[in-house]
Amino acid sequence: MIYSSELIKGTLKTIVLKLLADNKKMYGYEITQRVKELTLDKIQITEGALYPTLHALESDGLVTTETEFIGKRVRKYYSLSPSGKNKTKEKVSELADFMDTMKFLLDIKPKTA
């Protein structure tokens, strides 16, 4: 099952921030691949959602970029800024809290084996 883009949209920032926190520096393609890998293809981040988010994070000062030339093309690596590190913790705990609330709200019983 692939999750709908609506669900992904609200959590994409958190996903990207958390990945950067765990991996120091990453480039766009790498992020999409890593997410795919980790979620066993359940979450597939589209290019149309990823790059706008990365640009927004950059303009908010949460991530910094460095470029590297790969032959003729330029690769842009993203990494967390100090404020981005704080934001990541904030975002992750907010999402965790949100998931608890959703579980309660939607009355989802924990899966029993």
Add this chain to the structure above:
Amino acid sequence: MYRISDQQIDYILSDIGARGVEMESLQQNLLDHVCCIIENNLEENGDFENFYKKTIQTFYKDELWEIEEETLLLLTYKNYYTMKKIMINSGIAAATFFIIGSFFKFMHWPGASMLIILGMAIGVLVYLPLLFLFKKNETTESRAKLVLAIGTINGILFCLNALFKVMHWPGANTMWFMTLGIFALVFIPLYFFNGIRDQANKINTITTTLILIILAGVFFLQTSLRPSFTVQKKTIQSDQHMEDSYHYATEQNKITYNSSVDSSNHKTSQEKLKLTCNALCEKIEKIKLNFIQQMEGDSSIREINYQDLENSGLSTNYDFPTRMLFTENGDAKDNLKNLKEDLINFNSYISSAYEQNSAKLINLSSQKDEMGIDGSWEKTKFYNNPLLCVLRNLTQLQLDIRFIESSCIKHHCN
């Protein structure tokens, strides 16, 4: 693993640009991304072009530039709430200043103009442009955006017009007709035909259009509203009377000269008085006639007919005299300057030659205006005055000169 050549990179980059992505950093991001996919998924001797086209299609729903649009949207979203707050507060500030200013103006209290200008400036420079930006983003249709743009321009023009009218700045009339023209002939039709296509909003569009047409009508009606007809007519009559009095005084002085010429021992000084007064009065008469000739566009007019002036509606026009008398290249500007110099010379001539002249000198001192601010003689008498008042003030000057002249002739007789 496929190896992408430099030419292929150029090809991809130019293709991304051609698909409407203009931000360089985004172009580079997408280029690297698509290259990664190709390198990892295309076999060594696979069909590059075909594979690229298929890959790039997975990036978007309809068009590639959607990504850039989404990016820009997210980048501006940050300022969205601040901007909205500024918009609402500036709207409230503009309305408040304008209403308080109008009340001050109505009560003739000082500071009215300042408040009105401030209110209008905030409205025109901050509120309306921001409103346009927000409304523009609510629609994707270019026709609806055009309606919004013209509506905003119209709104700005309306505000500027109110400002010009209230402040009596020159050019208000021309601008007013232009604004009404755009409103009635461009904005309303555009609004109507754009809205009528949408079935759901048909009734709304028709109702709003009708209200707009009524508004345009009311505005237009107000353009030609004038002071009470009786007041106007009687004022004109008084002006004609003053003109007559001046001619009468001229005649009387002439008679006095003639009767005293033999008995006088001051023939030369009397001659000088006569010449000076006549020259000055004629000069003023020329300025008056110049107005009528210029405004009617007929240089053959030799006499001021106040009734004609009233009929043609020129009598209340204040733009034209102000423009002629005060703008850098106004026709009568030099005349006004010369006139003031002549009057100053006249005053000093009279006060030195006729110490006992019983009539006073011509008053050229500055006066306080309705706001308590000192205005120069020429500003008080002629700036932003309706043509009728400008003419009246000039006639008054002629009459004053004749009075002074008359009192000076008596001095000779004694």
